[in-house]
Amino acid sequence: MDSTGAFIDQTERFSAHNYAPLPVVISSGEGAWVTDVEGRRYLDCLAAYSALNFGHRHPAMVAAAHAQLDRLTLTSRAFGNDRLGEFCQRLAELAGKQMVLPMNTGAEAVESGIKVARAWGYRVKGVPDGRARIIVASGNFHGRTTTIVGFSSDPDARNGFGPFASGFDVVPYGDADALAAAITDETVAVLIEPIQGEAGVILPPDGYLARVRRITAEHDVLFIADEIQSGLGRTGATFECENAGVVPDLYLLGKALGAGIVPVSAVVGDAEVLGVLRPGEHGSTFGGNPLAAAVGIAVIGLLSTGEFQARARELGAHLARRLQGLLGHGVAQVRVRGLWAGVDVDPGLATGRRVCELLAGRGILAKETHGSTIRLAPPLVITEEELDLAADQFAAVLADLRGATRR
Numbered sequence: 001m002d003s004t005g006a007f008i009d010q011t012e013r014f015s016a017h018n019y020a021p022l023p024v025v026i027s028s029g030e031g032a033w034v035t036d037v038e039g040r041r042y043l044d045c046l047a048a049y050s051a052l053n054f055g056h057r058h059p060a061m062v063a064a065a066h067a068q069l070d071r072l073t074l075t076s077r078a079f080g081n082d083r084l085g086e087f088c089q090r091l092a093e094l095a096g097k098q099m100v101l102p103m104n105t106g107a108e109a110v111e112s113g114i115k116v117a118r119a120w121g122y123r124v125k126g127v128p129d130g131r132a133r134i135i136v137a138s139g140n141f142h143g144r145t146t147t148i149v150g151f152s153s154d155p156d157a158r159n160g161f162g163p164f165a166s167g168f169d170v171v172p173y174g175d176a177d178a179l180a181a182a183i184t185d186e187t188v189a190v191l192i193e194p195i196q197g198e199a200g201v202i203l204p205p206d207g208y209l210a211r212v213r214r215i216t217a218e219h220d221v222l223f224i225a226d227e228i229q230s231g232l233g234r235t236g237a238t239f240e241c242e243n244a245g246v247v248p249d250l251y252l253l254g255k256a257l258g259a260g261i262v263p264v265s266a267v268v269g270d271a272e273v274l275g276v277l278r279p280g281e282h283g284s285t286f287g288g289n290p291l292a293a294a295v296g297i298a299v300i301g302l303l304s305t306g307e308f309q310a311r312a313r314e315l316g317a318h319l320a321r322r323l324q325g326l327l328g329h330g331v332a333q334v335r336v337r338g339l340w341a342g343v344d345v346d347p348g349l350a351t352g353r354r355v356c357e358l359l360a361g362r363g364i365l366a367k368e369t370h371g372s373t374i375r376l377a378p379p380l381v382i383t384e385e386e387l388d389l390a391a392d393q394f395a396a397v398l399a400d401l402r403g404a405t406r407r
């Protein structure tokens, strides 16, 4: 058996079957490129769902991690450490907010945001205890915990995992009138993705986020923006909310905050909201650890220059032009914001999975989502020539599939 097969076999035998990865086994990576165990190189056009916005092993990120590894990695929050304060201050300043609640994974940031919103509802807004409600959008993806999948509209995420927590109202994504109509005196927050990544890079209608901001402000309801995938440079701004000209009450961040090196997530907001938490009410053994904080500080340093946001804007415009050229050639619709694209392949041509298999065969790694949609989110360090390579290979895959259907 070749070594790819052996690694896959071992993983299949001994790991739970909660994923069905493409048959590519990666052993090293640098920038926008990875190499598999056979020595084949691939252009990474997924970037671990935007966790690798700055590419594989960005030298400054690796240096920050190494330096911290040589000094101190974990204290727990029973004691202080000399990196956490700087991380929180710099992240709060980046977001224009006052406080940070550090966690590890995206789902933890979402759970933490839900707890903070409920506590704020009871302690500040005056909602009767146990009655708080949170409005979410259909098609959402906020993670995999039982509370979160309980308000998912994806049967694969929910089915078989109940009973679920109550207190959530689902409204259609992009419909501000439906959202306004769902608000009651017990509503404490609206939790939405400014762009729905997992759903297929779904962009809301123009003006939607601004209306959500107005409606929530008018009703004394918190606006929680899950920018775990859309934030930190991907969409051509530090936050997608910035592109929409809105400032939410809470940002939920994750993925790229750890530079693909360590899991780092955070809830970022003002003291009036995040300040409701009291000692002992929430926490995490690893949240705010010095290694995560050191990497997070380095990430904030990269974002502070604006270089990556500008790259996402400029390269994104190029990617959009290239993908629009595929419309009518096997592609039905393209949605692009920054360096992030959802490409709807004609479902009659192939499944998204098949397209990704063929792309991998041509040295391009991408990921399907829901049927025939392909999601492209290459590292922001990718070059225009490399984007052209990806677009050329995409076109070649579609041409092959169209040729095969005609035969």
Ligand SMILES: Cc1ncc(COP(=O)(O)O)c(C=O)c1O
Residues within 6 Å of the ligand: 049, 105, 106, 107, 108, 110, 141, 142, 143, 144, 193, 197, 198, 226, 227, 228, 229, 230, 254, 255
């Ligand atoms: C918008 C959004 N929120 C939350 C999450 C969950 O993050 P994690 O997988 O780190 O728990 C994801 C992951 O894809 C996401 O895209």
